[in-house]
Amino acid sequence: MSKTLRTLKVVIPDGNPLNYKQVVGGSDCVMHVLSRSFCISENLNELKGMQRPALYLLIDEGGKGYIGQTKGFAARVKDHLAKKPWWTRAYVFVSASGLYNTANVEYLEYIAIRAAQESASYDMSDNGQTPTNPTLHEWDRPEFDEVFEQIKFFLLCERCFIFEKVEECAAPAAPPLEKQEPPHPLFYAKRKGIVAKGYPLLDGTKSFVVLKGSLLNVEVTPSFDFLKQREKVLESCVLKSKEAYELCEDYVFTSPSSASGVCNGYSSNGFEDWKLEDGTTLKSYLDQITK
Structure with missing residues (x-):
């Protein structure tokens, strides 16, 4: 051919x-x-x-x-x-x-x-x-x-x-697997049962992608540092319930902390607040892969 x-x-x-x-x-x-x-x-x-x-x-x-x-x-x-x-x-x-x-x-x-x-x-x-x-x-x-x-x-x-x-364009059926691994390890940020998920870009910057379908807390603390950025992100959200907004598209943040802060509604350390399902923090994960 x-x-x-x-x-x-x-x-x-x-x-x-x-x-x-x-x-x-x-x-x-x-x-x-x-x-x-x-x-x-x-x-x-x-x-x-x-x-x-x-x-x-x-x-x-x-x-x-x-x-x-x-x-x-x-x-x-x-x-x-x-x-x-x-x-x-x-x-x-x-x-x-x-x-x-x-x-x-x-x-x-x-x-x-x-x-x-x-x-x-x-x-x-x-x-x-x-x-x-x-x-x-x-x-x-x-x-x-x-x-x-x-x-x-x-x-x-x-x-x-x-x-x-x-x-x-349909791909051939793949053999059955017990569990399909996601293309990126997924990290979760949680507050009062509201869960956001995403992953670090690992492109030489500190950028962090929060995925479509993630939930953002409606409640914001008085000392919150990312109000302007949150207002911009909410333009890409719909109100899911009295407690949460839902993100309608993947959104790239400049840092893990701005991502977790906007999602949780309070200022936070994203390197500690984003965690794998097994509880591993983003900081620990990044330390492991850069050794």
Whole structure:
């Protein structure tokens, strides 16, 4: 079987790949990957490409998707933040040189929605009916068919299978195991029965990822040090009960202490408060693996 080498370049402007990154490779098409919390907290008008015609996808981890086109994602996303509470990640595709026009992205939207509906891999109910075949010169269509193939490749590298048929992207059944090990050792922070879980990035920084589904205490102590950061995190949460918020997406903190503090609602030492199931503290774990 012949193989063709393909190269992608990934740029992570703020150092946190779960917040925002740009991906380029082999064509004029650029993919911007943005978390919902990044779209809420940052001024997207300051990002190059966010005011250009674009194809975009909204995705959640549960297999729901939405495809659209816009004259500028920075303005369009405000409506989606207000009216579509379910999505956690956006993929935005623009021309690096600004060559795409409205007709181009309308055509990309048309073939993208058709491909997603035919694959039936994601719930596309928010898209309703397939848009009508747009007016694009026949001699331009092959060029944008190639752009769409590049978009599909980008998404495959992101492990987003929205355009792949279920039987094509399904992995062979693995032999039964007594217990599947998580990709990262999971640490837990608990207060009054409210449990958050996450893991250290181990990327040379002190960054700590708190996972989607973690619970944050509603109650905050008077001496709490992370009020502003907590307010920002709560934009990515829903009220689960009188006692707890639930985090709707993975969230990267700059340190274990800010992570445990925001989750528990009081100032804490994250290296001691984050613990494995067996009670091992994060500090002890890090000491062991760095020996």
